[in-house]
Amino acid sequence: MVFENLSARLQETFRKLRGKGKLSEKDVTDALREVRLALLEADVNFRVVKDFVAKVKERAVGQEVAASLTPGQQVVKIVHEELAALMGQKESKLAAVPNPPGVIMLVGLQGSGKTTSCAKLGAQLKKNGRRPLLVAADIYRPAAVKQLQVLGGQLDLPVFSLEGARPPEIARQAVAEALRLGRDAVLIDTAGRLHIDHELMDELKEIKSVVRPHEILLVVDAMTGQDAVNVAEGFHSDLNLTGLILTKLDSDTRGGAALSIRAVTGIPIKFAGVGEKTDQLETFHPDRMASRILGMGDVLSLIEKAETQFDLENSKKLAAKLRSAEFTLEDFLEQMKQVRQMGPLDQLMSMLPGIPQKQLKGIKIDPKELDRAEAIINSMTFKERRNPQIIDGSRKRRVASGSGTTVQDVNKLLSSFEQSRKMMKQLGDFTKGGGKGKGGNKFPFPI
Amino acid sequence: MSGGMFARLVDGLEKTRHSLVEQVRNITLRSKKLDEDFFEELEETLILADVGVEATEMLVKKLRTEIHNNRVSEPDQVMAMFKKMLTEILSNHAADAASVVNAAAVADSDFPAAWMVVGVNGVGKTTTIGKLAALHAKAGKKVLLGAGDTFRAAAIDQLDIWAQRAGCEIVKHQEGSDPAAVAFDTIQAAKARKSDLVLLDTAGRLHTKVNLMEELRKVHRVVTREAVGFRTEVLLVLDATTGQNAIEQAKIFKEAVAVSGVALTKLDGTAKGGVIIAIAGILGIPIKYIGVGERPEDLREFHYGEFIEALFA
Numbered sequence: 001m002v003f004e005n006l007s008a009r010l011q012e013t014f015r016k017l018r019g020k021g022k023l024s025e026k027d028v029t030d031a032l033r034e035v036r037l038a039l040l041e042a043d044v045n046f047r048v049v050k051d052f053v054a055k056v057k058e059r060a061v062g063q064e065v066a067a068s069l070t071p072g073q074q075v076v077k078i079v080h081e082e083l084a085a086l087m088g089q090k091e092s093k094l095a096a097v098p099n100p101p102g103v104i105m106l107v108g109l110q111g112s113g114k115t116t117s118c119a120k121l122g123a124q125l126k127k128n129g130r131r132p133l134l135v136a137a138d139i140y141r142p143a144a145v146k147q148l149q150v151l152g153g154q155l156d157l158p159v160f161s162l163e164g165a166r167p168p169e170i171a172r173q174a175v176a177e178a179l180r181l182g183r184d185a186v187l188i189d190t191a192g193r194l195h196i197d198h199e200l201m202d203e204l205k206e207i208k209s210v211v212r213p214h215e216i217l218l219v220v221d222a223m224t225g226q227d228a229v230n231v232a233e234g235f236h237s238d239l240n241l242t243g244l245i246l247t248k249l250d251s252d253t254r255g256g257a258a259l260s261i262r263a264v265t266g267i268p269i270k271f272a273g274v275g276e277k278t279d280q281l282e283t284f285h286p287d288r289m290a291s292r293i294l295g296m297g298d299v300l301s302l303i304e305k306a307e308t309q310f311d312l313e314n315s316k317k318l319a320a321k322l323r324s325a326e327f328t329l330e331d332f333l334e335q336m337k338q339v340r341q342m343g344p345l346d347q348l349m350s351m352l353p354g355i356p357q358k359q360l361k362g363i364k365i366d367p368k369e370l371d372r373a374e375a376i377i378n379s380m381t382f383k384e385r386r387n388p389q390i391i392d393g394s395r396k397r398r399v400a401s402g403s404g405t406t407v408q409d410v411n412k413l414l415s416s417f418e419q420s421r422k423m424m425k426q427l428g429d430f431t432k433g434g435g436k437g438k439g440g441n442k443f444p445f446p447i
Numbered sequence: 448m449s450g451g452m453f454a455r456l457v458d459g460l461e462k463t464r465h466s467l468v469e470q471v472r473n474i475t476l477r478s479k480k481l482d483e484d485f486f487e488e489l490e491e492t493l494i495l496a497d498v499g500v501e502a503t504e505m506l507v508k509k510l511r512t513e514i515h516n517n518r519v520s521e522p523d524q525v526m527a528m529f530k531k532m533l534t535e536i537l538s539n540h541a542a543d544a545a546s547v548v549n550a551a552a553v554a555d556s557d558f559p560a561a562w563m564v565v566g567v568n569g570v571g572k573t574t575t576i577g578k579l580a581a582l583h584a585k586a587g588k589k590v591l592l593g594a595g596d597t598f599r600a601a602a603i604d605q606l607d608i609w610a611q612r613a614g615c616e617i618v619k620h621q622e623g624s625d626p627a628a629v630a631f632d633t634i635q636a637a638k639a640r641k642s643d644l645v646l647l648d649t650a651g652r653l654h655t656k657v658n659l660m661e662e663l664r665k666v667h668r669v670v671t672r673e674a675v676g677f678r679t680e681v682l683l684v685l686d687a688t689t690g691q692n693a694i695e696q697a698k699i700f701k702e703a704v705a706v707s708g709v710a711l712t713k714l715d716g717t718a719k720g721g722v723i724i725a726i727a728g729i730l731g732i733p734i735k736y737i738g739v740g741e742r743p744e745d746l747r748e749f750h751y752g753e754f755i756e757a758l759f760a
Binding site for chain 2: 037040041042043046109110111112113141142143144146147148149150151154194195196221223224225226227228231247248250251252253256257276
């Protein structure tokens with residue numbers, strides 16, 4: 001993807017802006033140009049982008065740059081906060097239904113994933129102790145009824161179908177059947193249709209008036225382009241939707257459609273389809289989506305995590321040591337502990353922007369590796385930790401047996417320590433500001 | 448081509464025409480001079496039509512150069528240039544693939560042929576195959592379908608119904624069986640029965656699923672190895688409502704199974720047919736079919752000239 005590396009581009013934009021106390025209008029404009037392109041590439045609707053950028057600009061100009069952030073990070077932070085606000089802050093659940101059965105109708109364009117979502121939703125309700133009935137009201141697509149029957153069979157859920165009947169009639173009888181069977185949720189799968197197809201939209205309205213559903217969920221393909229807003233508005237104005245299911249989120253799309261729909265219609269996104277299997281339907285987390293659309297991983301959470309977890313006092317001491325090139329194995333150990341406090345390493349890596357998830361798959365960070373390193377350092381004498389060069393063959397053997405590792409392991413650790421010592425010297429910049437406001441690598445450890 | 452058919456195309460492209468061509472026309476009529484505001488508005492319009500940032504930048508840059516070189520100063524002259532540029536983009540890729548001089552026109556010399564149909568979930572692969580089968584069967588070709596989507600529930604039944612409608616034969620296995628085996632059997636059957644056209648369905652898969660793309664490669668290997676004497680094509684089905692991700696899909700599928708043509712479906716449902724420009728302009732994959740309606744004959748061979756005329760109608 002062209003803007004896979006938005007954060008890198010932003011960093012480039014801000015390189016020249018470092019060390020400013022306040023965000024000037026020009027800083028913000030420069031930054032927002034990149035943000036605007038990123039949002040457009042993510043298929044966020046053009047008008048939504050325009051409003052959004054204007055809003056961020058208004059908020060950002062003249063704002064004090066937080067001590068711990070670069071101007072670029074500051075803008076991104078505001079962008080992120082505004083995005084998250086637009087997406088809605090918390091998860092939305094299905095409406096509680098006082099008198100079962102609760103009726104849920106699934107509608108959408110062809111190929112958005114209604115039938116699959118219907119089965120997935122059924123599976124999830126069943127897992128939560130409900131007793132759903134699936135209703136095959138797509139009588140147009142060849143074998144759509146069969147598809148739902150097969151899925152229902154796999155999930156051990158009953159599927160209602162009625163040959164020769166029109167969809168409103170099927171829906172009416174399905175609700176009656178649910179009452180008879182003691183089913184407390186009715187999930188109606190409808191045929192895919194264009195929002196501009198009046199005949200078929202009228203059919204949906206008829207189903208709605210017959211069964212009075214508690215929820216009408218629009219199923220939207222997360223890869224939908226600029227048209228997503230028109231589609232959602234079309235369905236919403238005819239049916240008064242109560243929520244969305246966003247499908248195919250396991251693709252590499254940024255999913256800007258989600259943002260556009262939410263911004264224009266205000267309809268909450270309730271579920272997200274994240275795989276082909278029937279259990280791969282998740283509750284939708286708006287805040288995570290904001291990060292995804294920006295294409296920045298969870299860079300902000302990482303910034304926040306680093307700020308709270310990384311002990312400022314310690315890092316100052318460390319910085320001083322680095323300057324005098326006194327970095328020892330003890331500091332190395334200290335560093336490792338701090339990194340670990342921030343959370344599992346894999347998770348930390350996945351939060352780093354600019355690293356494509358594809359590449360991450362190959363990288364496995366073994367926490368045992370760290371345990372081992374800690375054990376090795378703990379088995380050294382204080383003198384050895386401060387002067388690693390005195391560790392000869394005999395000392396290595398002692399350390400290895402003391403830590404339950406091998407001499408090779410000890411050698412490996414010593415050489416990686418040497419490497420990171422060298423690396424840190426190159427990161428000299430870090431030492432001058434106690435890790436603040438440099439926008440470069442804020443982390444003096446080799447993660 | 449009958450006037451009625453062209454009218455259907457004009458109808459099907461109505462929304463795209465409205466959002467793309469008419470908007471551009473409006474800008475040219477409204478603008479007093481060709482200044483930055485003009486280009487900015489043009490850029491917005493193109494992006495709104497899903498032309499995509501990359502292709503938009505390319506188009507606008509080209510237009511700037513043309514305007515500069517030809518010393519054009521009146522906005523209303525731009526329309527003709529815009530039309531010419533689109534024609535170039537859509538015709539170029541047709542010309543550089545020597546085998547498809549006439550873009551999608553399927554000639555009699557192209558048969559017997561074996562087409563493998565691929566794409567992500569829900570773009571309309573099975574429906575496209577059904578329509579293709581109906582069209583070619585009607586034209587007197589002996590069509591054989593291969594039910595290679597052994598994953599999705601009832602996909603085989605869906606294709607079976609299409610086979611019945613088109614009055615053609617179908618090779619199918621059980622749900623859950625190996626799609627490469629279906630491909631093998633389909634090609635063998637096509638040889639034995641002397642079929643003119645083999646249409647092999649495959650399960651929808653997201654281009655990001657490495658193992659599923661691997662499976663598709665295997666099917667493709669089987670088809671290219673076994674279909675001796677057949678002209679093999681890999682037809683990628685793209686949904687016109689898809690946004691910029693369509694380009695990613697095309698890139699990755701092309702890399703995996705050497706996509707030789709695109710069928711763009713659901714073009715009637717979107718105002719954003721601009722993606723066609725991105726696909727042709729950036730990727731250079733020939734567009735072979737476009738879907739502008741529900742009926743079998745609404746799946747049309749793509750001819751750029753006709754398309755442009757309908758778009759600017």
